[in-house]
Amino acid sequence: MNVLEFSLIVWAGSLIAGFLGALTGLGGGVVLVPMLTLLLGVDIRYAIGASLVSVIATSSGAAAAYVKEGFSNIRIGMFLEVATTIGALVGATLATHVSGGAIATIFGLVLIGSAYLSRKPRSKEEREAPQDPLATKLRLNGSFPDAEGLREYNVQHVPAGWSLMFVAGALSGLLGIGSGAMKVLAMDRAMKIPFKVSTTTSNFMIGVTAAASAGIYFSRGYIDPALSMPVMLGVLGGSLLGTRVLVKAETKWLRRVFSLVIVALGIEMLYKGLSGKI
């Protein structure tokens, strides 16, 4: 295979990765890492570098649209980024002391369990929960465009959400990928934030988490320009397509796609954890 053919294949795969990443708030790594390592035989370190590039491209490309259209909540994102970035630093420091395999296995099981939960739509009482004093004080409550116009929402359980975000950050520092899934779950399940706001705000945040570790990977030589080039251009195109679909899509379908993708991510994590390839 020559460079041109290889680049075209990677570009096409990245288009799908970016599309799913923007739609689910997970970034493109879920699709990209197994495609590069298992199908194309790329070394895992180059694949992680390329996946990092894809997360930043998906995040920034899609967030531009989601923020402007009023889906992502900038205050929720900013407030929780404090937790994820500190978590990422702690995770990166711990990475040399703990077994990545065990953590990947546990994380994989958690994801498969959560996939079942996240398919269920929220009940009417949960949707109309009263204002939480802490969330009000932090100005986290907001609104987003729905089929019937703007819909207001009240954020719940701020301390639990913040703690889960810390765990999400630590996991990304420890395992290199997978922080988007925990972010969506923390916002959707714990904080009772509407699903579209959860995925788009996660999408808004993952770029910052990835940028925090980009320095290390860049200086270690994980980011290969020739490999990252088709990844970045493909992911960007796919993510712009994804934003158009999300805006109009029914939440029911988005939940289904999300739970399928996190089952795949869970299996990926179990495979990594049990085979010791981490």
Next chain:
Amino acid sequence: MSTDRSWNDRKMDIFIGDLLRAGVLSSALVVLVGAIIYLVGNGRSPADYRLFHSEPSDFRTVRGVLRDAIALRGRGIIQLGLLLLIATPVARVAFSIFGFAREHDHLYAIVAAIVLLILVYALVFS
């Protein structure tokens, strides 16, 4: 008061959205230029990423990337575009500090400043 607040929030959303778009589009453009130069010169050589041999220092330091990009080497230009891409979320956090301060939302100006500090710490001390 509440309408005034949401109007300001709207302006902030549009500002942040435009900033992200500008960062992503300019980095994509730079990567595309590098891609064309690289593929014209190397498109027919065999592709091999099976073995990891770390990148040469040209692609691992900001100075090396700039030197290669100025010399119009394809991969140097791509790497410069990737650095611009990595800088985009960092710039977003930095500009949010000013945005929130102009909105007189001091709490969130401080929150954004904390995030920026952690980010800079992670980028510099890693």
